[in-house]
Amino acid sequence: MSFTPYIPQDKASEELQDQIVKVMRLDAELHGKIPRPLRVPMTNLLRVVNSYYSNKIEGNSTVPADILRAEQVADAPQEVKVSEDFLEIKRHIEAQRRLTDDPIDPVDVCTRDTISRLHREFYVGVPEEMLDIQVNEQGDIIRMVPGVFREYGVKVGQHIAPTxxxxxxxxxxxxxxxxxxxxxxxxxxxxxxxxxxxLMWIHPFMDGNGRTGRLFTDQYLKASGFGGYGLWSMSRGFARNTTVYYDMLNAADHPRKGDQDGRGILSDSGLMRWTRYFTETALDQVQYFSAQLDPEKLGERIDVYFEMRSRGALSDGKGNALPELRIEARDVYKTLLHMGDQPRAELQASLGVGERTTRGLLSQMAKEGLIILDGRKPVSLNLSRHSIEFLFPYLW
Known part of the structure; x- marks a missing residue:
């Protein structure tokens, strides 16, 4: 017997439809208003955010500062590089990059091949022992093959997955x-x-279903025409209260409760509860990132950040004072934000300072990750791990 595919639009309340329209409008506005030079570094940051929160839901204990340090600094502490929790997050980030570089055709996003690929992408480079899965209470172990659908029955909490x-x-x-x-x-x-x-209810793999399901939803929303998705994240919303996330999933797991609860094998009222929760979560997230990326407010936070840096008045996440940075760094940053990549000579001319001063300033900004210097190429904008907490408060 089949399941109800989704709540039909004519069965959705006016309030729910209004919320969905608002999500669509804010997503379109976010897609249109983000400064072009900020799109790539912001998308890169959101991959980290998405990975952090999706793995946090599964109990991963890695802290954001360690992820950002390892992402942006080649000589990150060895203990950060090799921890199993950290490797999970790195794999997740890299899987998202590969999916961007080799995108899925929107028509194929819900096929078996795509779902298999999403699972396989997450497990690229995993040590073989991490693929050993216990299949019963007797402790029997099988070796999971990434991307291969399960051949065994499973129980997850109270949910007995389909055979x-x-x-x-x-x-x-x-x-x-x-x-x-x-x-x-x-x-x-x-x-x-x-x-x-x-997809979570079907539970197609022996392990990794949660992260695969959230990767799927990322791809499905993008394929559905949400052009701003990737500048906001469902996983961040789900992880804000993991208990509620699982409670809402469980509500939609319930079998149909009589003829007034739909015609499928699962409860339509449970699906409605989940759909409302999913919509409220999306609206909360797109509102948060729309506020953070509002050009005027972002400009104000940039001004304050560089003003405080010029006075040596800011510290990193561990309480260590950040070095003083000439106030001209603010002008460099805002020029790159509004005008895109710039030749070094153009930046020097706009600052009105000498070549040596410009070279020293750009070198310090690049070392901190505020900009990218690559040989003779134009200077480009970046998001440093130290500035992120100030420019995007409450991100983590």
């Missing part, structure tokens, strides 16, 4: 009902909400 045979049938339905060339308007968002739950 391997049932799972294949449900994956076939999943592939049919969530095809984006057959879904339009607000229904695309309603389908994204339901598909996230349905």
């Amino acid at each position: 391997a045979e049932q799972m294949q049938a449900h994956l076939g339905q999943f592939e049919r009902v969530y095809r984006l060339d057959r879904i339009h308007g607000l229904s695309r968002f309603l389908a994204a909400a339901a598909a996230h739950h349905r």
Whole structure:
């Protein structure tokens, strides 16, 4: 027996539809208003944010400062590089990069091949012993093959996943009902909400289903036309209260409760609760990042950051004073933000200082990760690990 694909638009309340429209509007505005030079560094930062929160949901204890330090500094502490928790996050970040470099065709986003690829991407480079999965209470172990669908029954908490045979049938339905060339308007968002739950409920792999499911939702929202997605993150919203996230997933796991609860094998009222939660989470996240990336407010935070840096009045996350930075660094940063990459000579001319002063200033900014210097190429904007906490408060 099949499951309800998603809440039909005509069954969604006016309030829910209004929220979805607001998500779509804010996403479009965010996509349009972010300064072009900030898009790449911000997208890179959001990969880190997305990875941190998706893995935090699974109990990963790595702290953001360690991730940023290892991402931006080649000689990061060895203990950060080799911890298993940290490697999980690095794999997740790298998987997102590969998916950007080799994107999925929107029509194929819900196929078995894509779901298999998402799982496989996460496990690239994993030591073989990390693929050993305990399959029962007797302690029997099997070696999981990344991207290969499970052949065993599993129980996750109170949820008994479909048998391997049932799972294949449900994956076939999943592939049919969530095809984006057959879904339009607000229904695309309603389908994204339901598909996230349905894939988690199907539980197609022996391990890694949560992270694979959240990678899938990232790809599905992008494929659905949310051009600003990647500048905001569902995983960050889910991780704000992991207990509520799992409670809402569990509500949608419930079997149908009589003829007034839909016609599928799962509860339509549970799916409605999950859909409302998914929508509220999306709205919260797109509002947060829209506020953080508002050009006027971001400009004010940049001014204050560099003013404080010029007085040596800022410290890093460990309380160590950051070195003084000439106030002209603010002008360099804002020029790159508003005008894009600039030749060094142009920056020097706009600052009105000597070549030696400009060279020293740019060298310090590059060392701190505020800009990127690459040979004779124009200077480009970057987000340093020290400035992120100030420019994007409450990100973590």
